[in-house]
Amino acid sequence: MxxxxxxxxxxxxxxxxxxxxxxxxxxxxxxxxxxxxxxxxxxxxxxxxxxxxxxxxxxxxxxxxxxxxxxxxxxxxxxxxxxxxxxxxxxxxxxxxxxxxxxxxxxxxxxxxxxxxxxxSYANVVGPVVGGVFAFGIARGYLELVRDGRERRRLIASLVAAQEETAQLQDELARTQRESGAGMERTRLSRDIHDTVAQSLSSIGMIARGAESASAREMATALGQIVQLAHEGLVDVRRIANAMAPAELEGSAFGDALRRMLARLEEETGIRTDLHIDEALPAIPMGAEVALLRTVQSALANVRAHAAARRVVVTMTDAGDTVRLDIADDGIGFDATGWDAHAARRTDGTGYGLRAMRARLRELGGDLDIESTPGDGVALSASLPITANGAPR
Known part of the structure; x- marks a missing residue:
């Protein structure tokens, strides 16, 4: 210019x-x-x-x-x-x-x-007026363009600074969430260990000290109690470890873990089992596998305890943007109308497993549907959303 x-x-x-x-x-x-x-x-x-x-x-x-x-x-x-x-x-x-x-x-x-x-002449008047207005307008318009450019650069700089600040806040939030999750997990583990294994070890010590001057019969009784407490402590340790990473998934594929669970059920109860897995099923991340495996474990435990079934069928399919796990049995069934509300009001603890299944799946964006009528078996359908790379949404 x-x-x-x-x-x-x-x-x-x-x-x-x-x-x-x-x-x-x-x-x-x-x-x-x-x-x-x-x-x-x-x-x-x-x-x-x-x-x-x-x-x-x-x-x-x-x-x-x-x-x-x-x-x-x-x-x-x-x-x-x-x-x-x-x-x-x-x-x-x-x-x-x-x-x-x-x-x-x-x-x-x-x-x-x-x-x-x-x-x-008119030309000596009109010409300078037009020229003056034109020149003055060019100058002022250029100044406005310069001001707009400066304001635009200032806004862009502010936007970049805001994006950087947002990224820093997101990183801080992620770090805080990780620390909070780690703290909650440590609290849960310490509580579980204190209430189970530590109590068993404390009782074993007390019984052992009391049996130092006991008779042979009392010694035998004390040894039996120690064996029982040790067994219970071992069960608690395994339960705590399984809550962190299921042993069934160690060193094997998810489908193999399901086959072993169904084979164990068939061997111990005589219930016939069938497993169908979609060949086009995408890769499932560990978090989703754990949730689905826990769902199958809880469902099979219910079949073992309540269903009086002769056959169980487990099916895993690729439903587009979700993976679907269906568990159906031909047992005695129950009235599934409003089961969630009814189970929440029970005081005997029954119904907790189904609610825990649904809660675990919903934490990952999935859900659990239940269909059953008395005398017509039970059908559970668990679903988890997945992306193209197999990660849960």
Missing amino acids: RLGQTAITTVLLVVAAIRAAADGVPLAWVLSIALVFTGWYVGGLVLGARTRDPVLATWWLGGLSLIWAGAVAISAEFVWLAFPLWLLAGFVLRLPWAIAFSVTILAVVISAPLLHSGTT
Whole structure:
């Protein structure tokens, strides 16, 4: 913009000087005016680029205007230089002062032909008005574009800073959640160990100390109690370990773990079992496998304890964006209408397994549906959402 403005000013100064010399103005005067105007103009541009002082720029524009006024007093041809003055007014001065300055320059331009020749024309009035409005509008529009660009850069910088802050907050939140989850897990493990294994070990120690001076019969009784407590402690340790990572999944595929569970059920109870796994089933992450495995374990425990079934069928299928696990038996069934609400009101603890299954699946975004009527068996349908790479949503 500055280069273009300088080029326009140079061209207009040359045209004005040539026309003034052609009108009979002494060449020395024309060259002197041109050199003074050029020197002041170029010096102001150089100094303004270094200091960027608005007060200095205002004084510079005032001095340039006085030089121009002197040139117009010598020759009306120098009114051509009013165009760069209008441009500079739009750049340098505040809007009210820029308007006042531009109107003053316009008045000088319109009056110059009258002062030199005593006559004027519509062209000498309309032309300067159009040129002044055009030049002033270009300058002010350019300033608005510059301001918009600066504001846009400021907003972009603010947005980038906000995104960085959001990323930091997300990292902090993730770290806090991990620490909270680890703390909750440590609390759960310490509580389980204290309430089970530690109590068993404490009781074993007490019984052993009490049997030091006991008779042979009492010693035998104490040994039996110690064996029983040790067995219960071992069961508790296995239960706690299984809650962290199911042993059935160690070193084997999920389908193999299901086959072993069903084979054990068939061997111990005589219930016939069938397993159907979709060959197109996507890879399932460990968290989803654990939830589905626990669902099968709990469902088979219910079949063993309550169903009086002769056959159990387990089916795993790929349902598009979800993996579906169906467990059906031909046992005595039950009334599944409102089972969740009824189970929550029971005081004997029954129904807890079904509610625990649903809660575990819902934590991963899945759900559990139950269909059953008395005498018609039970059908459980567990579903978990998965993405293309097999990760739960």
